[in-house]
Amino acid sequence: MRGDALKASAPAVALGATGLITFGTLSATMMQALDTTIANVALPHMQGSLSASQEQVAWVLTSYIVASAIATTPTGYLANRYGVKRIFLIAVAGFTIASMLCGIASSLTEIVFFRLLQGIFGAALVPLSQTTLLDTYPPEKQGSAMAAWGVGVMIGPIIGPALGGWLTEYYSWRWVFYINLPIGIATFFALKAALPDSEPRRSAPMDFTGFLFLSVAIASLQLMLDRGQSLDWFQSTEIMVECGLAIAAMYLFVVHTMTTDKPFISPSLFKDRNLVGGLVIIAMLGVVLFSTFALLPPFLQRLQGYPVITAGLLMAPRGIGTMIAMQISGHILSRVDARLPILVGMLLLAYALHWMSNFTADVGAQEIVLSGMVQGLGLGFIFVPLSAVTFSTLAPEFRGDGTSLYSLLRNVGSSVGIALAFAYQDYGTKMAHSVLAENVNAFNPALIEYVNSSNGLNGVNALLGVESELQRQSAVLGMLGDFHYMALGVLCAIPMLLLLRPGKLGQSSHDAVMD
Secondary structure (H helix, E strand, C coil): CHHHHHCCCCCCCCHHHHHHHHHHHHHHHHHHHHHCCCCHHHHHHHHHHHCCCHHHHCHHHHHHHHHHHHHHCCHHHHHHHHCHHHHHHHHHHHHHHHHHHHHHCCCHHHHHHHHHHHHHHHCCHHHHHHHHHHHHCCHHHHHHHHHHHHHHHHHHHHHHHHHHHHHHHHCCCCHHHHCHHHHHHHHHHHHHHHCCCCCCCCCCCCCHHHHHHHHHHHHHHHHHHHHCCCCCHHHCHHHHHHHHHHHHHHHHHHHHHHHCCCCCCCHHHHHCHHHHHHHHHHHHHHHHHCHHHHHHHHHHHHHCCCCHHHHHHHHHHHHHHHHHHHHHHHHHCCCCCCHHHHHHHHHHHHHHHHHHCCCCCCCCHHHHHHHHHHHHHHHHHHHHHHHHHHCCCCCHHHHHHHHHHHHHHHHHHHHHHHHHHHHHHHHHHHHHHHHHHCCCCCCCHHHHHHHHCCCCHHHHHHHHHHHHHHHHHHHHHHHHHHHHHHHHHHHHHHHHHHHCCCCCCCCCHHHHHHC
C-alpha cells in the first residue's frame, strides 16, 4: 500500500520546464534564506532613520522570526488543500510585495507590520521549494535536486551579512529589501509558466484548535529565545510568562492531537522511520548549524576590527566548501549508503568547530578561511543526504506536512542554538574576566613594569588599555567555549544516524518502504 503511494506520480512536467521549475524553486529558497540575515547589519541605520531605540528596532527582526515560525506549520495543509502551485505563487507574490513595502516604510510601526507580512508569506517558500523539487525529479535524481536546493538554503545566511553591509554602506538600508523585487518577479513568472497545476491531495477541514495551540507554543518559544538575552532570561517576568505559555500550549497540542479524529498534524506521519530520524537529527544539528554564523561576525568586526564587507569575505569560503560538498554528496547518493556522507560531514563539522575552539584574539585570516572551508564541507555533506533520505520513503500526500515540519524544526533548532550560544558566551565572558582580572594587581611584575613605563596620565591610560584588552580576551574565551560545546554536540548527534534506514537513495527507497 505504501509502496503504491510512493509511486503515485506527481503532475507531469515537460522536459523543457524542469529547468524553469528548478530556477524558480532555488531563487525562492535563496530569497527567503537570504532575508533571515541580510537585515541584521542594517539595524543601526534603521534605528537612526526611524528614530527608534535599540530595543524597538529589534522588533524588525523579532516580528519576522515569529511570523515565519507560526506560518510554517500550516504550509503543508494549505498546499494539500488548494494545490502546491497556487499557494507557491501566492507566497512568492506576497513576499515580494511585502519586501517592497518594507523598503518604503516611513515609521517603525509600518516596517514591523510589513515584516510580519513578509514572514507570513516567506514561511512557505522553503518547504514548498523542497516539495516541488521532490515532486518534479524521479527518485534516482532527487539527491542532485536536494543538492541544488541545499545551496539556496545554506548560501543565503552566509552571504547575507556581507551583502547587507555592502548595500547599506553604498546605497541605503532600504535596498536590503528592494533587492528582493527583481528576484521575486523572476521567480513568480518562472513558476507560473513552468509549474504544472496540481490537484489537491487532501480536502479534510483544518483543525483550527490544534493550529491555535501549536501557534501559541511556537510564538511563545520564539519570543522567549529572541528576547531572553536582552531581558536577562528568567529574571524577567515576560520571559517566565512566555516559557509557561510555550509549555502549556505544547502540552495541549499533543493531548489534542492524540484525542481528536482529524488532527492538524496526523500522527500517521510519524510512522515513517526516515522522516522521524531526519526530524530528530535536523533539530539537533540546527542547534549548532547556524550559531556559528551568528557568533563569527561580531568576533571579526568588534574583536578583530575588520569592516563588515571584509568580515563577510572571510566567511565566504564556508559557502564555497558547502557548494563543493553538496555537489559531491548529491551525485554519490545513489551509489553509497546515505548515512555515510552524513557521518563524514558530522566528523568534518566537529573537527572544524574543535579547530575554532582553539582560536586566539589575534588569529590570522588564513586560519579563519581554512577552518571555514572545512566547516562548509561538513555542512554540505550533512545537509543534502539528510534532506534526501528524510523524504525518500515518505508518501507524496505527506510531503507538504513533512517538509513544513522539517523547516520548522531546523528554524526552531537554530533559534535555540543561537540563544544558547549568546547566553553561554555572556556567562563565559564574565567567568573569564573574573579569572583574568585576578592577575591585574600590584604583585604582578609584568603589569607593574608596563604601567611604570609611562608617567602621570599616561600611566592611567596604560591601565585603561589593560582593562580594554582584558575585556577583549574575555569575550574571545567566552566565544571559544561555545565552539567547544558545539563540537561535542555534533559528536553526540552521530548515534542518531541509527534512526535512519540503511540503503542507497533512488535505487532502493521504494524497497525500503516495503520492508
